[in-house]
Amino acid sequence: MQSLEPAGVGARNVQECLLLQIGRDPDADGSAQRIVRDCFSDLERGRLPRISAQLGMTPEELKKSLRYIRALNPRPGLAYGSGAAPYVQPDAVIVRKQDGYHVVINEANCPKLSLSEYYRNMLGSDEYISAYGYLRTNLDSAEWLLRSLGKRKKTLQKVIRSGQDPI
Numbered sequence: 001m002q003s004l005e006p007a008g009v010g011a012r013n014v015q016e017c018l019l020l021q022i023g024r025d026p027d028a029d030g031s032a033q034r035i036v037r038d039c040f041s042d043l044e045r046g047r048l049p050r051i052s053a054q055l056g057m058t059p060e061e062l063k064k065s066l067r068y069i070r071a072l073n074p075r076p077g078l079a080y081g082s083g084a085a086p087y088v089q090p091d092a093v094i095v096r097k098q099d100g101y102h103v104v105i106n107e108a109n110c111p112k113l114s115l116s117e118y119y120r121n122m123l124g125s126d127e128y129i130s131a132y133g134y135l136r137t138n139l140d141s142a143e144w145l146l147r148s149l150g151k152r153k154k155t156l157q158k159v160i161r162s163g164q165d166p167i
Contacts, residue, residue: 006076014074015040021072029068031057036069043069092160103160105153113149115142 007024011017018036022028035043039051052062092105122128123135 006073006080008073008076017074017076018069018072021076029065031055031061031065032068035062035065091156094160103157105157110153111149113146115139115146 007021008017011020015036019033022033022036034055035051039054042048042050042054048059048062048066051057052059055062057065089109090106091109092103095102095104119135119139123132123139128135
């Protein structure tokens with residue numbers, strides 16, 4: 001998994017992620033790997049003089065290496081994510097009230113559809129006789145869809161209520 005792109009994906013922690021990226025970079029800073037591997041806790045806490053002393057680096061050499069390390073991506077998989085996961089909205093909820101439990105359909109999930117009277121009136125008009133077949137077919141389909149959505153809502157209520165114990 002860790003050999004996949006982007007470099008660093010599949011790492012167990014930030015340190016390993018950075019080391020994977022440094023290891024794949026042919027132009028990596030010469031001291032970056034040593035800093036991340038051997039002085040990571042000091043790096044996290046900003047203890048630069050301690051790192052410099054431990055690795056025998058001048059402050060200028062350390063700053064150059066730190067610029068390289070800061071350019072790495074500690075979360076390479078985020079580039080492929082869409083951000084926050086979408087929440088699933090339930091079709092219905094069961095609400096407890098004083099007189100028992102009630103099924104409440106989430107109306108936000110039920111589309112508000114209706115047929116335009118304009119198109120119904122076109123069916124009765126001689127002006128649109130050539131389009132009668134087209135209008136009739138599509139209005140029949142639209143009416144079927146509306147009936148099906150109404151049946152779905154009723155079926156959903158029945159299914160949820162069928163699991164309720166009488167109170």
